[in-house]
Amino acid sequence: METLGRSGVEVRTNVKVVGVTKNKVLLAGGEELPYGVCLWSAGNAPRPLVSHIAHKIRDQAAAAESVRVPPGSKLCVDPFLRVVGATDLLALGDCSLVLGNRLPPTAQVAGQQGAYLAHLINSGYSLGVGGYSQPPPFQAVKRGALQSATDRSALLRWLAMTMVGGRQRLEAGSQVSDALFRMDSPPWVRAHSEALTAAPPLDEHGAAAAACDLGEVLAAAAAAGGADPAAAERASRECLRAVAAEAEARRRAAEVEEVRYWDRPFEFLNLGIMAYVGSDKALTQVEAFDWINLKLHGSFAFLLWKSVYITKQVSFRNRVLILFDWMKAKVFGRDISLF
Incomplete structure (x- = not known):
């Protein structure tokens, strides 16, 4: 303000402009400022396209309300710059608002966001749906031809098991690494991974036990004169084995072998x-x-x-x-x- 004042500029703050005519600027309170040239520099407003998209996406209104901005003024995005509530849609720069991280509307921010999104897209990640309760961008690693052939051929399966140290080591290593990854992931990421890879849910044992509960059958048999305990035990084991075999068959039939998630949200430097x-x-x-x-x-x-x-x-x-x-x-x- 001192620099502008020495240059002959009169600075007025806390003054609201209510109208501009051909030769006057109208201020709140009735004051009028005559002018020859009027230069208006009062911030920016959303483009019609931004407002249209924001009003079309149902989740945008709730997201804007949570951060106390007018609905339709910006596109609310998650930490990966995906538009909340939309599929495969990104927003950056002045038209976007990162939830939980208000960034200054400068070219420096937009430039870094552009480089971040270019790297994300060029890396071949699928965006998915934007939002905090959605899985991050991901890559679905398809099952290779050799993996599929190994599943179909007993000879190739035997060769692979021999090379890595036997069936038990192979299956145990796969199950442990898969379980550790999913246990360390948020619930929506676990569900997403299980859906794509047909992996058994982490609580499958309890679900299998419930499906193979022979309590009602044993109660009915007892009412009819009793049942052989050994036969009941065999039936329970056979049921659990069938459930496990069905889950393994679904997993082997799945096209996706692994899901890799983009774990680096945007950070402004x-x-x-x-x-x-x-x-x-x-x-x-x-x-x-x-x-x-x-x-x-x-x-x-x-x-x-x-x-x-x-x-x-x-x-x-x-x-x-x-x-x-x-x-x-x-x-x-x-x-x-x-x-």
Whole structure:
């Protein structure tokens, strides 16, 4: 404000504009400001497409309410930048709002989000449905031709078991690694993995025991004069074996052998915020490592702003042209003939 004041700019804060006519700006309270040129810089509003999508997705209204933003003003996204409530839809930049992590609406954020999503898509991950209660983006690893042939051929199966140390070691290793992965995952990830791979649920033993409960049969047999305990025991074991065999058959028939999840949500790396305020002055704020909080203003901050501006150009040609324009304006002043 001091810099703008020295340049002859009158700064008005806490003033609401209620209307703009051909030659006047109307303020709340009845004040009128006559003008020759009016430059309006009052933030941004959602594009019609953003509002349309937000109103079409049912979960967006609840997500916006949870973070106290007007419904339809932004697309609420999860930590993987997937639009909440939509399938295979991503949003980044000013049109998006990451739930639980309000980020500044700057090009720095949008640039990092673009690089993150490009890597996610190029890695071949399926996005799925956006939302905190949904599994992360995933890759479904298909069963290879050799795996399918091994399942069908007793000879190949025997060869594979011999190479890895026998049937017990092979099956135990597979079951332990699968169970450890699913036990360490959230419930919705476990259900998703089980659905794609046809893996038996972690609580399958209890379900199998319930399915093979012979209590009612034994009670009826007792009422009819009793039943052979050994026969009942054999029937129970046979039922459990049949349930396990059916689950294993479903798993071997599944096309997907493994599900790999994208476990790196988007994290914004704040490289600093800079703003040019005119008269060769700028503002700079740099925060890093939770203990660096550097705030600068004035000419030195302006030099930092210029150095960052140059290094962020996409080509050497642009850097040379901009440096040349800066030197020309410094020596001869700005060319306003085109205005």
